Amino acid sequence: MSTETKLTIVGAGNLGLAIARGLVESKALRSCEIKLTRRKLQGLENAAGEGFRVGNDNPAAVAGVDTVIVAVEPHQLDAVLDEIRPSLTPEQIVVSVVSGATLSAIRSHLGDQQAIVRAMPNTAIEIRQSMTCIAVDDKDAESAKSIVELFDHVGRTLVIDEEQMAAATALGACGVAFFLRAVRAASQGGIEIGFSSADALTLASQTALGAAGLLLARGQHPEREIDRVTTPRGCTIAGLNRMEHEGFSSAMIKGITTSAGKITGLY
Numbered sequence: 060m061s062t063e064t065k066l067t068i069v070g071a072g073n074l075g076l077a078i079a080r081g082l083v084e085s086k087a088l089r090s091c092e093i094k095l096t097r098r099k100l101q102g103l104e105n106a107a108g109e110g111f112r113v114g115n116d117n118p119a120a121v122a123g124v125d126t127v128i129v130a131v132e133p134h135q136l137d138a139v140l141d142e143i144r145p146s147l148t149p150e151q152i153v154v155s156v157v158s159g160a161t162l163s164a165i166r167s168h169l170g171d172q173q174a175i176v177r178a179m180p181n182t183a184i185e186i187r188q189s190m191t192c193i194a195v196d197d198k199d200a201e202s203a204k205s206i207v208e209l210f211d212h213v214g215r216t217l218v219i220d221e222e223q224m225a226a227a228t229a230l231g232a233c234g235v236a237f238f239l240r241a242v243r244a245a246s247q248g249g250i251e252i253g254f255s256s257a258d259a260l261t262l263a264s265q266t267a268l269g270a271a272g273l274l275l276a277r278g279q280h281p282e283r284e285i286d287r288v289t290t291p292r293g294c295t296i297a298g299l300n301r302m303e304h305e306g307f308s309s310a311m312i313k314g315i316t317t318s319a320g321k322i323t324g325l326y
């Protein structure tokens with residue numbers, strides 16, 4: 060069985076490691092087929108123990124692999140692209156998960172011959188539950204298919220126009236934090252009405268998972284499912300209306316639009 064490196068992740072921090080672990084969990088790739096880089100190698104000791112190849116030589120790490128995922132922070136991107144460019148060949152696909160970095164900005168470093176794909180996953184990729192949005196120029200549409208397939212192993216994918224990428228980042232990537240905060244708020248409410256902290260968190264998390272599962276399984280609008288929970292003069296509608304009086308939907312919408320605005324100004 061071949062153990063050659065197929066994928067290199069340049070910048071294996073929070074997201075890069077989550078992608079690597081999700082792909083191994085899905086059995087799409089084995090850990091020995093994935094190379095991870097970062098400058099401070101001690102941060103990759105656990106990953107090395109899991110069988111990943113690790114290193115801090117980016118040009119050597121990207122040479123000859125099928126796919127390179129760049130997962131550094133936005134301000135680190137230009138230097139990394141310039142560093143790896145001489146080691147890349149046109150057959151390789153470069154995937155950027157860097158927030159705010161446009162295809163044309165990346166192309167200005169890597170040149171017109173390189174297939175470049177933007178992907179916006181979220182940290183739930185580690186447990187194969189990512190929502191990943193993918194954008195590509197027309198000329199790289201064929202290359203994007205294999206990247207969609209790769210991310211399909213670790214959650215749901217949606218191919219979008221690049222102009223929607225900031226919105227996808229706010230809703231899909233930052234969204235993990237928004238929904239976690241909603242779950243935390245629900246569990247705090249649960250403690251106030253009598254549950255232990257641990258039980259309240261389990262109840263809130265599993266209820267959130269079930270509610271999202273209903274939407275994805277049935278493809279319904281949330282209000283259809285809400286109608287099934289609310290009865291006239293009942294406790295659910297009383298609680299819902301109180302939340303809306305306190306600005307629940309408005310706060311979530313304003314949070315998402317604020318994040319999207321911040322991302323647009325990033326690069």
Ligand SMILES: NC(=O)c1ccc[n+]([C@@H]2O[C@H](COP(=O)([O-])OP(=O)(O)OC[C@H]3O[C@@H](n4cnc5c(N)ncnc54)[C@H](OP(=O)(O)O)[C@@H]3O)[C@@H](O)[C@H]2O)c1
Nearest residue numbers: 070071072073074096097098099130131132133157158232
């Ligand atoms: N976290 C999320 O939920 C999420 C979701 C979608 C997209 N993103 C995007 O993904 C990117 C990474 O986010 P993150 O949260 O994973 O950040 P992070 O934890 O800071 O990871 C970035 C990693 O890049 C490494 N790095 C920096 N310069 C490098 C270089 N020259 N060569 C190799 N490695 C280098 C850093 O390690 P060293 O300092 O040791 O080099 C660090 O481990 C960002 O652009 C972010 O916008 C994040």
